[in-house]
Amino acid sequence: MIDTPDDVPPVxxxxxVDDRPPLPVDLSPRPFVFTGTAGEYFRIWIVNLLLSVxxxxxxxxxxxxxxxxYFYGHTSLDGRGFGYHASPIAILxxxxxxxxxxxxxxxxxxxxxxxxxxxxxxxxxxxxxxxxRAFRFRAANSSYGGIRFGFDGLESDAYRxxxxxxxxxxxxxxxxxxLVVKRQREYFVSESxxxxxxxxxxxxxxxxxxxxxxxxxxxxxWFAIGVATFVGAAAVEGIxxxxxxxxxxxxxxxxxxYAGMGVTVVAVRTAFExxxxxxxxxxxxxxxxxxxxRDMIWLYASNLVGIAxxxxxxxxxARIRMARYRAQVLSLIPGGALVTTAxxxxxxxxxxxxxxxxAMDLDFGL
Amino acid sequence: MTGVTGTYHDGxxxxxxxxxxxxxxxxxxxxxxDRAWAFPVAxxxxxxxxxDLPRRLDLPGGASCLVPPxxxxxxxxxxxxxxERWVNxxxxxxxxxxxxxxxxxxxxxxxxxxxxxAAAKVVAQRMNPAVERQMGAQALSxxxxxxLKPSALSEARRQALTxxxxxxxxxxxxxxxxxxxxxxxxxxxxxxxxxxxGTVVLLDELEKTAQHDDxxxxxxxxxxxxxxxxxxxxxxLQTSAAGVLVAAVVGDVLSISSYAAALPAFLLExxxxxxxxxxADRVGFxxxxxxxxxRAHFVRFLTRMEKEHASGVPxxxxxxxxxxxxxxxxxx
Numbered sequence: 142m143i144d145t146p147d148d149v150p151p152v153x154x155x156x157x158v159d160d161r162p163p164l165p166v167d168l169s170p171r172p173f174v175f176t177g178t179a180g181e182y183f184r185i186w187i188v189n190l191l192l193s194v195x196x197x198x199x200x201x202x203x204x205x206x207x208x209x210x211y212f213y214g215h216t217s218l219d220g221r222g223f224g225y226h227a228s229p230i231a232i233l234x235x236x237x238x239x240x241x242x243x244x245x246x247x248x249x250x251x252x253x254x255x256x257x258x259x260x261x262x263x264x265x266x267x268x269x270x271x272x273x274r275a276f277r278f279r280a281a282n283s284s285y286g287g288i289r290f291g292f293d294g295l296e297s298d299a300y301r302x303x304x305x306x307x308x309x310x311x312x313x314x315x316x317x318x319x320l321v322v323k324r325q326r327e328y329f330v331s332e333s334x335x336x337x338x339x340x341x342x343x344x345x346x347x348x349x350x351x352x353x354x355x356x357x358x359x360x361x362x363w364f365a366i367g368v369a370t371f372v373g374a375a376a377v378e379g380i381x382x383x384x385x386x387x388x389x390x391x392x393x394x395x396x397x398x399y400a401g402m403g404v405t406v407v408a409v410r411t412a413f414e415x416x417x418x419x420x421x422x423x424x425x426x427x428x429x430x431x432x433x434x435r436d437m438i439w440l441y442a443s444n445l446v447g448i449a450x451x452x453x454x455x456x457x458x459a460r461i462r463m464a465r466y467r468a469q470v471l472s473l474i475p476g477g478a479l480v481t482t483a484x485x486x487x488x489x490x491x492x493x494x495x496x497x498x499x500a501m502d503l504d505f506g507l
Numbered sequence: 508m509t510g511v512t513g514t515y516h517d518g519x520x521x522x523x524x525x526x527x528x529x530x531x532x533x534x535x536x537x538x539x540x541d542r543a544w545a546f547p548v549a550x551x552x553x554x555x556x557x558x559d560l561p562r563r564l565d566l567p568g569g570a571s572c573l574v575p576p577x578x579x580x581x582x583x584x585x586x587x588x589x590x591e592r593w594v595n596x597x598x599x600x601x602x603x604x605x606x607x608x609x610x611x612x613x614x615x616x617x618x619x620x621x622x623x624x625a626a627a628k629v630v631a632q633r634m635n636p637a638v639e640r641q642m643g644a645q646a647l648s649x650x651x652x653x654x655l656k657p658s659a660l661s662e663a664r665r666q667a668l669t670x671x672x673x674x675x676x677x678x679x680x681x682x683x684x685x686x687x688x689x690x691x692x693x694x695x696x697x698x699x700x701x702x703x704x705g706t707v708v709l710l711d712e713l714e715k716t717a718q719h720d721d722x723x724x725x726x727x728x729x730x731x732x733x734x735x736x737x738x739x740x741x742x743x744l745q746t747s748a749a750g751v752l753v754a755a756v757v758g759d760v761l762s763i764s765s766y767a768a769a770l771p772a773f774l775l776e777x778x779x780x781x782x783x784x785x786x787a788d789r790v791g792f793x794x795x796x797x798x799x800x801x802r803a804h805f806v807r808f809l810t811r812m813e814k815e816h817a818s819g820v821p822x823x824x825x826x827x828x829x830x831x832x833x834x835x836x837x838x839x
Binding site: 184214286 | 516517518520521522523554557558559560561563570571573587590591594597598599600601603604607608610611612614615
């Protein structure tokens, strides 16, 4: 809850003018810094997870706020920190609505499958609106240096990039997929702002396509290797005994396929994330992201093994390592003084309140 | 100078200003080198404590101030604030965290091993039998298309086996409408299986491998055990419910959460499958006893099968229990 009581005037009002003497502008790159630790976060995570389970998910809204506050609060840039401000109640409302929709669909799917499938259409039509609200919620509840972020994307544009544009993907046999991904990310980033500083993103088309073309080729060759191993194994060991387990080479083939797919997915994400950061602007500043595919693969793979060996208890450690690495390789390249990010006071706070009243929190992996 | 050191953000620029923070006479005082502010304590809001993070004081007018974690306002906390204070007490110590970890592991393990199977059993028993019959019919027609051939057994041989099967069914439940179907499949080999809805399929290859008719009857009794327990339906329900459960705990961890959840889901599935085999064995044994078939026939057949079709898969990965374990159960 953003509590700015208009009826209580600040005793001496904060003067809106900045009268500090101008400082020499420092244009050196500013690294992002992450200071969270696995031990501290493990304790927070496990306590909140248990509370979420025993309250049948009700507490999960509080757990989410504490988790995001931990990660935002431990991230800083140029000596100033990030903050997460969402009210757990607002998150709980969003989650209850989402669960209700899922339950209705599940029950209806058992009782009247036709009616359930008829419901998917209005849901798909509503999806861009829900997305915009989720973006707005997340942005309006995040801050850096005491100033809130914001998201001003229009619903009409959301319909274009999240509903209509994706329809071209099956029609063109996937050829427009990279374009859709590019447009979606550009919409998300360039409609975001920090105070009154607008973010900007204009992704070059060819590098985006290159990522997906290479990924497609890699997947195809992995698939070929997997199939060859499988066929070879079938010839040697004999397949098709449902009551007995398949032989070791079949396991090898399946493992190879999985590993290949995992590596490709990680590589695509890493390359795309770098591309996005390295083309993102805010005011005159830009970013530099130096994620490396082999580091990411190592992180994902070791996290996976760590989580499996600890029966899931390694999850906090995995999250902290990932956040630390991402911060480590990301920096802001100033194009001028950094202190100037200004929002017109009052206006921003009021807009925030209005935004929150119709914003809804949902998790989307964008 | 009294009070604690804080960082003031005016909400207008992202500039951070060091301030001294103190509370006096119901007013929160902030003092920087060249300026001072005061706010009624009731008009400011302090965010709940979280680890070693500085806490944010939201000030009227959009300004905020970061204060050390142990800073408190002299006002009574409301219920949500008290709850989060209590949560924080648990979070900062290792003992509650380790207790929570143990409790969670026990909770998840208990629900996956006992809770989910028990719930699936209840749901499966109440499920409309028509759904199962449809599942079974669909499965058989698919199998007929891709793996099964018509049986080459003579009509008399089929009738003899059908009669033995009918005796088993009668022993299982007088009003059960289970049917026996004959097929052949060199690819699958000596086998029999139960399909949801009440159909047992016997393959010619098993009929040929069996050294005694009672061995075949013993296997049929085991398959009827699967039908009586509605194992296919329960297996489907259990696997999906446990998958959701595991994903809820481990999931959203890595963005590729399906990977992390795939292994436990797979191990669980094998575990559930072994439990169903043992349950079908138990029902099978009572049917053998009721129809005068020696349990030893079942054991002999299993042992022979295992010797001929050793897969070298470790026990915890396997969908079937070891023949040795199953023979020991037969002796009880």
